[in-house]
Amino acid sequence: MSRLGGARGTPPVVIPADGLVEFKNVQPGKYRVNYSWRASLRSVRLGAVEIPDHILDLSSGTGGAPVSVVFGPALAEVTGIVRDDKGPAVGAIVVLRNTALSLGSSNGMYTAPTGADGGYRFSNVPAGKYLLIPMDSGDSSPTSDNFEDYEDVSVDIEVGVSGRKVQDLKRRSLDRR
Numbered sequence: 254m255s256r257l258g259g260a261r262g263t264p265p266v267v268i269p270a271d272g273l274v275e276f277k278n279v280q281p282g283k284y285r286v287n288y289s290w291r292a293s294l295r296s297v298r299l300g301a302v303e304i305p306d307h308i309l310d311l312s313s314g315t316g317g318a319p320v321s322v323v324f325g326p327a328l329a330e331v332t333g334i335v336r337d338d339k340g341p342a343v344g345a346i347v348v349l350r351n352t353a354l355s356l357g358s359s360n361g362m363y364t365a366p367t368g369a370d371g372g373y374r375f376s377n378v379p380a381g382k383y384l385l386i387p388m389d390s391g392d393s394s395p396t397s398d399n400f401e402d403y404e405d406v407s408v409d410i411e412v413g414v415s416g417r418k419v420q421d422l423k424r425r426s427l428d429r430r
Contacts, residue, residue: 272324284309293380327379328415338426341371348386387424
């Protein structure tokens with residue numbers, strides 16, 4: 254897939270106050286919108302047509318229509334407690350993975366440790382659909398995209414532009430690791 258704007262060797266995209274960025278004369282290809290600051294991706298349109306999942310298949314071109322991307326603030330919070338068979342999981346790593354974005358985007362994945370009470374917190378989360386994963390003790394590669402190994406304990410969540418989402422998690426029992 255290719256990038257729209259801000260790619261290597263091109264000037265960065267400046268976001269106006271209304272959050273609307275328009276790309277004209279986009280070359281045929283497949284594109285995924287990636288950005289490197291915490292913001293919510295409110296919409297991606299080709300002309301007047303909303304693009305689901307923000308992945309553009311423009312293999313046949315745009316027909317002259319611009320690609321419009323609208324960004325908004327990231328004001329949501331995701332919190333909860335991770336437990337395992339011994340109670341609150343202290344020092345566990347929780348992954349918040351936005352599967353619509355590539356891992357190359359700084360908004361594709363966030364990690365947070367749990368505290369003394371097993372609690373975790375993600376602040377300034379962009380709106381979107383996420384996979385919330387309590388990592389196994391000793392898993393030192395939460396960025397290697399081995400998330401399919403966690404299907405039995407991961408939770409799908411959807412986060413709005415603002416507000417607080419509380420989701421407790423159950424980490425695998427210690428004898429299964």
